[in-house]
Amino acid sequence: MKKIIISLLLFGAITANAQEKNYNQWSVEAEAGVHKVTTPFSSGYVAETPSLWQVGLGVRYMINEKLGFKLDGGYNNISNSDESQEFESGYYRTSIQGVVNLGNVLDFRNWTNTFNVLLHGGIGYSLNKPKYPRDFNKGDQMLNFIVGITPQIKLTDRLALTGDLSMINHVRQDVTWDGAQSLSSVLPNNQVRGVNGVIVNANIGLTFYLGKKAIHADWYSEENTLRSEIDSLNLRLTKVETDMRDSDNDGIANYLDQEPNTVNGAAVDSKGRAVDLNNDGIPDIMLAPLDARYANKADIQGGNIIKELIDNGYVNVYFSFNSTTPEDYSLQSVNYLIIYMNENPEAKAELIGYADELGDVSYNQKLSEKRANKVQEILVASGIDAARLTVRGGGEDASVDKNSTGARQLVRRVTFKLK
Template sequence: MKKYAFLLLLLGAGYSTYAQKEFNKWSLEVNGGFNKSMGPLTPGYLSPTLNLGHADFGARYMFNEYFGFKGNLGFGKFSEVNGESPEFRTNYLNVTAQGVANFGRMLNFESFSRNFTLLGHLGAGGGKMKFQDPAIYSYVEPDFYYIITSGLTTLYSLSKRIAISGDITVNVNGRQTYTFDGNAFNALVQPDPPANPYVHATGTWWTGTLGLNFYLGKAEQHADWYIAADKYATKTELAESINGIKDMLKDSDGDSVADYLDKEPNTQVGARVNFSGITLDSDKDGTPDHLDKCPFFPGPSSTGGCPIEEIRDQADFLRKAIDEGYVNVYFGFDSSKPLAYSISAASYVSNFLQKNPGLKLEVKGYADELGGEDYNIQLSEKRAKAVYELLIEAGIEPSRISYKGYGEDTSVDKSSADARQLARRTSFEIK
């Protein structure tokens, strides 16, 4: 009985232990099916290819979803091929301890099936054979041997608690004294008179079984089927994450720059801001652009931000500001919708054209260097058309405006996110 103590301990622990936290670790296994005694057999004795007569019981513990160990108790009988071999009956009993590897998780079987996996097992143990009449050595004590065992087990999940299994196992007996039929010594030369030759020979046999795995524990899944990526957030965690994103995207001052990026979160309504949400003062005269009557020419606040000296030909100054790229409409990544904070640039241009009815203008669209060249040409033209339509809506005659996409702006540093943002724009050229 001492030889079975280890297995009994495993079985007892299996009933009282359950997996913690993420997955269950214990399972019980019940299998039955065929065996085949390959050799040695006494000359003239044959065993069936599929001899129905094997069963085993096991308890398995998985350290994680990849590796574990199991204890196994197997028993059955070997017999002859009816009509082709003399009769024999040999009963056997084996106890083994084996390491287990879950090849299905290692090889990502879940990519094609969530219900199928493959286990490999390898281990050692001991066993005995007892020969029945009419075997010559049926009178001897059981033939004890050690055993090396290895095999593959396929599992198909029927539910979270039960899986059907199919197993092929190869066993090698060590120090086997007699043939599987019990009619000769396991030696090339039979001693005369009969006596144990102590040749320490081996015997080889295999089993093929079908059975069931019963999973124990309180967790939702067993390690056989656990996939770390399946850890879903709770409803509370999901709600907290969504609320956090909403808070990040909040734009308290309505300048189209989210609060978490806004370095000036209390911008006045209608103010022009840069990408960081800071109010623009293009001519650096202390009067912000949205309050500056001459946003591109420095002047004191007493004159609305315009120069003190009289500007004789304001059109020349505005022309210079437009042609030299001080007036631009900007766009988001991969977008042809103007960013809200820069739409006022189109208003400056439309005001200029209305005051100078003899001038014409081209809207020039650009993109950053991300993306394919052909795609960027199309995107830049969509941006130019979007601003062209803004000018039309402002009352400018279509005959006075043209638009064209110029593709990538290669003049900026494409490794800089801020520089790429400057490239996503439309500028203007007075004709």
Template sequence: MKKLLLVVTLFVFTSTIAQEEQVNGGMEASVYNKWSLDINGGLSRPTTPFLPGYFVEDFSFFHVDLGARYMFNPKFGMKLDFGYDSFENPKDVLPFKSQYYRANLQGVLNLGRALNFEEFTQSFNIQAHGGLGYSFMTSDGFDGEDNMANVLIGLTGQYKLSEKVALNADFTMINNIRQHYTFDGTSGFGNVPDNRGFNGTLYNATFGLSIYLGSNDMHADWAYEMQDERQAEMDERLSELETMLNDTDRDGVPDYLDVENNTTNGVAVDAKGRAIDLNNNGIPDELERYVETKTREAVAVSNGVSGSGSGGRSNKSPLQLINEGYVNIFFDTDSFDPKSSSTNDLYFVINYLRDNPSATADIIGSADTRGANDYNQKLSAKRAERVKSIVEKAGISGSRMTIVPQGEADLGSGAANLSLVRKVTFRIK
């Protein structure tokens, strides 16, 4: 009856596992499966107690066990298993035949994950397991059953055959508590009332399979591979996010939201990265106000009205302001993107060219004296080309502009102040 109860209990337990997997479609909160069935068969070696004259052959005994295992995470889990052992006398020895049954609840430590086996192998693994259980023995040497508790510890080696199956080899030691009879089934041992502690020992050596249950691609036993894949996926997503958040024109609107991804630095934009231009004339409103102010000052001067607070610039016409070097586009060291502080001067030139469609312009690029002359010549050209592209995007034809890069020989005495030499100037014709 007790044997039947153990079998039924294990069957119900494993059936519940299978149903949970089917209903939930695997562990929803995990990226790996957690349940497995462990099936093993092999040898059983009882060592003590035997009465004198009784023993078993080294390789003539039989053991099977079936377990259901649940891993809380890749390192720790629990296992419920049922085991059966049968052993009998060899030839020409006092005869006996005994059967041993057990059911155990065990903790499982996945040593492969704890010790980072993935650093040198992705196919081999080791698990330690141990726990408490109930067992009983029957024998042709006594009537009824010898009921006892047991404590076991074991070590399991695993070799992964696929994501759903692993080959395992296990070695387990079992100590019985309050065993009444010797393994040969005689009654003399059990009649000694004070000899009922840890008084029975047997060993199991088995081979078998771990069958992984669930819909995910990997089981917790090998979850480090999934963790690597997840990390790579997260790195890829992070890289994509960083790319999305790039702000090429530095207007405060990420590229993936920016519908005008070439606004000049320092220009106010709306939520979609478009320069604010309420009158739709191609010049951002804040820069247009600057240009109009400078133009009014220049006109007032030409009519004999002196400017106030503008210094030398207010006494010049727009053409004079440009050609005499009052309008400059400055750059940082080794850069060909204009400083945001130069935005107003750039759109001053754009406005003049728009108002004077027959005018053409030389765009003169300069670099400071640090570095090789050939490099500085190329950097000067890049700065002029960058400014030309900005002016073209504002609606001025590129055919009206000529690139003029300057070398060190063209810098003159102004070369002493390096920050004032890294610039682009204009010559209107």
């Protein structure tokens, strides 16, 4: 049943995800840095390596967490080095590119949520406008092909620090980068063919994520999201299973049961509390057989039978191995003593602690004393005057087979004697 419920919920989650993305898809990218410009140059002209400066701006849309596309543009200032004749050109470009989220393709999300890598490449339009020594008003128009790699470091869910290394190749470049020479004038048949100009850009920048979702596709992992949903469902179903258990078999589920350790067979109310019509603190099911076999109603109401039960060891507080903390189910025994002493203000009680035979004798003596003292603390905290209580350790109880786990549980206890 649990597996069926999880499967249905996951199917619903996947169907919903197909209709609406669980992540943001839009982002804006801004970058700036240096560049290296290669051939063609006229004789005597050389650009700085690296050259300052160049900037870029783009808008990106992710179709899913692995693939997307972007529209971007940039500007490069190309100028001479110290060993070159003077020149200056302005280079403008725009391109449309496909984007691959390499981090999600290679499952980076399984080991990091702060580092990622994007690959991008596409085609576009470029314009080279030499300013000096010659001024080309219209500029040299070219087709460009661009490829690049973009490492990312997530700063927040809305912002990432990026680096980028891109190479731009140009087709039908007619004017050298310096503007001093037209290539068509020196090539055969006055034609310009092939890839004859390359720029390499190196940038740092920022990516701004847009949208109402908590996370962007760059950092989203469908597998991790489904795994998280499965874990959450498991926790919720486990809690439901735990809540629906009925530990004391009284017909009331644990999450509704205010008295989870009801005496076996006791009649209970809708909240799992044992029926106690005379309000003496003892479930009626325990008093009925006593009334029939051992005492009359006056004896029970006067508390004589309760005193007898306590004195004869029927009311005990039990402990786990080597523990001084009472087991939850036996705290009701402490409550019986509290009720009796409150109804009989002159009564006093002796608390006697015991341990099983496992371990050192002297250690077990101290352990039995600590158990008795712990029960005394509970009684005092419940309003019983400490002067009405005496405490002692009974040490090891050797009355049972020490090789029996169940028998040893019976002797790890605190018992009461009324005075």
